[in-house]
Amino acid sequence: MGTIRLTTAQALVRFLNNQYIRFDGKEDKFIEGVFAIFGHGNVLGLGQALQQDPGELKVRQGKNEQGMAQAAVAFAKQNKRKKIYACTSSVGPGAANMVTAAGTATANNIPVLLLPGDTFATRQPDPVLQQVEHINNASVTTNDAYKAVCKYWDRVTRPEQLMNAMINAMRVLTSVDNTGAVCIALPQDVQGEAYDFPYYFFKKRIHVIPRRKADxxxxxxxxxxxxxxxxxxxxxxxxxxxxxxxxxxxxxxxxxxxxxxxxxxxxxxxxxxxxxxxxxxxxxxxxxxxxxxxxxxxxxxxxxxxxxxxxxxxxxxxxxxxxxxxxxxxxxxxxxxxxxxxxxxxxxxxxxxxxxxxxxxxxxxxxxxxxxxxxKWENEVKRLYSIEYPKADFKPEIARQNEGFLKEFYKMYGSALPQTTVVGQINKFLEEELNGDYIVIGAAGSLPGDLQRLWRSSKKYSYHMEYGYSCMGYEISGALGVKLAEPNKEVYAMVGDGSYLMLHSELITSIQERKKINVLLFDNCGFGCINNLQMANGMDSFGTEFRFRNEEQNRLNADYVPIDFAKCAEGYGAKTYTVKTIDELKNALKDAKNQSVSTLIDIKILPKTMTDGYNAWWHVGVAEVSNKESIQNAYIKRQKFLSNARKY
CATH class of the missing domain: 3.40.50.1220 (TPP-binding domain)
Known part of the structure; x- marks a missing residue:
């Protein structure tokens, strides 16, 4: 049968190069490349193998392990699960950073292959740098955290184990009914160990995606x-x-x-x-x-x-x-x-x-x-798309009840842009100017609600929303992944300021790779969606806005913290704009479309001007006991809806 002597990492790279997908008779390579941030747990193993002979794999440098893995998730999602990236990190914090992205992939049933470095299989130098020690179980490492968020997990402690591990990994990654994140933990010493691998391990493997009929x-x-x-x-x-x-x-x-x-x-x-x-x-x-x-x-x-x-x-x-x-x-x-x-x-x-x-x-x-x-809905959409502050009456009611938020924001930024009006203008521009040939992406905050309700897509697969995990920070990383999947289309990340601050590192990667994305940043000075949630259920605003600390009260309820997001992104090398009026928005969108580098439009949005309601209820935890009447009323309301809900 013949063998070839390779390190575990070299064998892994060769294996990845020979995986193919066939769907409706069309055959294509399954693994596009590898996102990598190298550290002491992978640079001399998998890093060496990728430098020596990457084959056809594209190696891309991430800036944050979660960010690059989220980009891989979005790439697979946009490719309708028929093409993926693998991701490799060092041990310890690098590996832990990818756990969130693993959860995103698994919750959404999206295949992604995660290859975190691990501590030494021999345990001879333990504890190594970044190792978490468990006094009752020496086999537990940071990578055990993946077990809760992956569809398949394995640790390769001997080179020959790689073969079984990767066959099982491909089984899950190409599954139509049980796919998600796959973690193959790679101890750093084993990555460099050699073994006589049989040639048949590296044969071309075609994984058929079937169209199974029902019984x-x-x-x-x-x-x-x-x-x-x-x-x-x-x-x-x-x-x-x-x-x-x-x-x-x-x-x-x-x-x-x-x-x-x-x-x-x-x-x-x-x-x-x-x-x-x-x-x-x-x-x-x-x-x-x-x-x-x-x-x-x-x-x-x-x-x-x-x-x-x-x-x-x-x-x-x-x-x-x-x-x-x-x-x-x-x-x-x-x-x-x-x-x-x-x-x-x-x-x-x-x-x-x-x-x-x-x-x-x-x-x-x-x-x-x-x-x-x-x-009925068309009439409501027209209203939502034409709101002008302070001329029009605001809905939801929470906006009317909190007029002070709007006045305070306007005083600081001089902007009076309602969120629904801005969404409408952006949708109109992309449909008319790009003939619908674009991709809009989102994930968390109030924007997913506005987009699912209001966004009109004239072409298939132009709407990309991660809402299985609703992971803050997915938006910009995901935009990079989508751009890698659809390089000839304009990609627009719709992101709130809260999500942007969570994670935007792959904006730099998009610039480095010359893969243009457009970031539409809705700045409303806080976690606006959750602020609405707490206030709609009887609470005061607490811990959900970006405000200076009031030292006398020891609370974050002083003035809003103003942030110049455009200036920040300009420093990265993006083309940026600050928008406070509809005309400025139109001009920025038009100019951004003609740029060759990634862009960021910093849109100052009036708080509490998103959509809300429309005859559906969301079951959330509400305090059963409270000294606040509004919370007591919210609990009574919750119990009424709960009594009408199906129990399974």
Whole structure:
């Protein structure tokens, strides 16, 4: 059979170069490259191997281990899970930094391969630099923290273990029903140890992504339920996007007159202007989708995990006779909501269901309800997009109740830009000036709600939202990953000042790699989404705004802390703009489009001017006992909604 003597790290690099994906007959390389920050736990092992012979792998230098791994997650997500980057770090803090990104990947079912360095397998020099010692278990290292946030975990303590570890890693990374983060911990001494690896370990491996059909009995059970229902609603989840089933979903909806609501992950699997697309559904959903969801007697979930935001914490679907059909590649997710499960590829299952329903002549009983719901929402969108301070009345009510926040902000910055108006202007510009040929990305704060409700995507896969983990700091790192996946498109990261301060290191990497991204920074002086959450549930503003300390009260409730984000990013080498008016916003967007370097537009946004509500409830913890009447009332309200919610 023949062997070749290589170090563990050299064998790993050679193996990674020979992994391929085949989907719908198209074959492509699976592993694009390696993001790396080198330290004493990987530079002389995997670093040496990558320097000596990287093969076709692109080696990219990260600036923060979490940041580069989040970029890898976004790259895989934008590639619909069919191409990935690996990430390598040193031991200790470098490895620990990637744990958050592993959680992001696993929560979203996105494949990413993490290769953290580890302490010595021999333990002879212990404790080495950055080693965490456990007096009752010497085998535990920082990398054990990955176990809670990975779909597969292994530690290679001998060179020959690499083969089994990597075959299992590829099994999970290419899985359609159980993918996520994979961690292969690599002790630094083992990385450099040599072994006679068999040549067959390095053969070209083609991992087929199948379109599995559902079992005939599952299809039959689902059909029996569907034909009894008059007012079904489809929920389009991320599985539709990864299956590339958008056209089949539209065909299915048209054939049987069934409206569609979108999750964050599913949004832009079909175009926003499709006649049966109601838009976002759930807690961050819009009025049209939620109105239909309230009265629907059947929910057909296609490729969705039914998170609390999608289901309104299981309270949104209020028809007492509502049932569920769950179409999902994962048996685990197909069991959600106690649904009638259809396990298989989204496109294949829709074809199966559609063929039978067509023979039976099934149609929903909707008449004018869909158009009426959409019209109500269109009127609300027009209002949200045209708000001017102080001329127009603000919604949600919390903004009106806290007029002082707006006046204080305006006094400091001289800006009176409502968030919804700005979102509308940006959406209009990108659709008109770029003909919809762009990608917008977001993750956390109030922007995901505004974007799921308000954003219109005229082209498929132009909306990229990480909302499974809602990880603050994903936005800019993710924009880099998206740009690597779609180098010919303009990429726009929609990020709040809170998320920007969490993590923006890969803005520098984008400049270094000459991969232009555009950062649209919404500065409202704090963690605005959570500030709204606490105040809407009876609390005062506490610890969620960026304010100077009031020494007399020993609290952070003095004046806002002004930050010049444009000046900061200018120092990195980005082209920057500060925006306080709509005209300045339009000019900045136009100029940024023509730049060749990464840009940042620092938009000063009035606090508390985001969207809110629209008939959905979010189950959050509220104090059962409090000396504040408003919190007591919030608890009573919570209990009322909770009593109406499904229990599983």
């Amino acid at each position: 005939d009995e599952e299809i039959e059970d689902a059909i029996k339920l569907i034909v009894l229902k008059k007012k079904p609603l489809i929920i389009c989840g991320g599985g539709v996007k990864y299956s590339e089933a958008g056209e089949e979903l539209k065909k299915f909806a048209l054939e049987f007159n069934i409206p569609i609501g979108e999750t964050q992950a599913g949004k832009s699997s079909i175009e926003s202007d499709f006649e049966l697309n109601l838009g976002g559904v759930g807690v961050t959903g819009n009025l049209a989708a939620n109105l239909i969801a309230e009265s629907a007697d059947l929910i057909i979930g296609v490729g969705t995990r039914f998170t609390d935001f999608t289901s309104g914490s299981k309270e949104l679907f209020r028809n007492k006779n509502v049932d569920f059909v769950t179409v999902n590649a994962s048996v685990f997710h197909a069991y959600k909501m106690d649904g009638t499960k259809v396990v298989g590829d989204a496109k294949a299952c829709l074809e199966q269901l559609g063929a039978t329903l067509k023979k039976l002549g099934y149609k929903s009983s909707y008449t004018n309800e869909i158009a009426e719901a959409k019209e």
